[in-house]
Every structure is written in C-alpha cells, then in structure tokens.
Amino acid sequence: ETGVTQTPRHLVMGMTNKKSLKCEQHLGHNAMYWYKQSAKKPLELMFVYSLEERVENNSVPSRFSPECPNSSHLFLHLHTLQPEDSALYLCASSQRPGLAGEADTQYFGPGTRLTVL
C-alpha cells in the first residue's frame, strides 16, 4: 500500500463521453502529478500541482482538464477523447523539494486503465 489511491481502476468510454479520474494521497505531501503511460512509450508527465497550484503543463491537449481542490485530492476531467488517448494514467505525490538537490521520491498510485472506443 503506497498511500496513493486512484479510482476507477478501469474505465471504458466513448469519444463523446465525459468522465473524471480521481486520485487521493494520504501521505501529507504537497505536490501531486498526473502521468500517462502508453504502450511502448516512456512514462510522460502531464501535469504538476504544487501547493494546489498548477506549476507545469507539458503541452497536454485541452480535452484533459486537471483539478486540484486541496493538497490531498487530484482529478483529471476527460471529454471528447480520442482512441489514441487509451493508456494507463498514473497519479503520484511527493514532498516537493524547496532546495535544489533534495531527494524527492514520488509515490505512485495503481493507475487507471483507460480505453477510449
């Protein structure tokens, strides 16, 4: 048990649907992340929130919309997705380092396996 939970674990949706992925961390961390893991590609960072403010968006299409209402919860709202968006979506949390060089171990949830038909 890593202290980071994600729901749902599996999701199948049509291209016109709207759905949301949820992540919750019980570790007292102040930074949360969304990653996308596609087959045969490296894990890709999508969004970073630090102290509930978005600090990085790695050029993710607008059909993915993150929300971080507090330091323990992170959502990824999905709408009008494409089949190529099918992937494993992983959430992570960490104690965001304040100084360069500090160790910053990220703790990952089990992921949501998303299939877009």
Next chain:
Amino acid sequence: KQEVTQIPAALSVPEGENLVLNCSFTDSAIYNLQWFRQDPGKGLTSLLLIQSSQREQTSGRLNASLDKSSGRSTLYIAASQPGDSATYLCAVRSYYGGSQGNLIFGKGTKLSVKP
C-alpha cells in the same frame, strides 16, 4: 532535451542468476536518479534513489550505481528470484528546461525470472 534509454528492453534469466540492468541519460545536469519497479497492472514502487553527488546505493539484493559524467547507471540484482519479475524503470530528475525538477523516464526493462 533530456532523454533516458534503458537496455535491454526485455530480459529472461533462470532463478539464482545475478543480473545487470542498464540506464543511460543524455544530459548530466541532474539532481538525482531513481530506479522503480512496476508490476503488471500496478503503479510504480521506488527501489533506490541516488543523489547526483553519490556513486551508489544499496538495498538488500539491489545495488544501483551512478556515473554522472558518462550519463550511466546500472541496477544490479543479486541471486534473482521469480518474485523479481517485473518491469524496471529508470528516471532522472533534470535541472533545466521544461522538465526542471521533474522526472524523465526510460521505457523500462521487462525482467522475467524463471523458476
């Protein structure tokens, strides 16, 4: 732009064998390097984290080394067991650019240890 490469992509060994997984990165300006394990259908578990000023870290049967100047890291697994079967991911935390402070991952090495 930082890129991380892992070789081999897949590895199958008999139980009890010692093995080495390789990771290389293109930009030596890193804060640290981390090795993760991912079991099928599950998230990532951090195994070892090596700060840029360190040469190696050990945990049980695992030993990770870092040669920052040459952009290389190895993960050594001693006396492999079937329970070690998983995908092993290497990630670096870079100084610069859009990835400042964020993890850049390799594609992973899928390890299978046969009983």
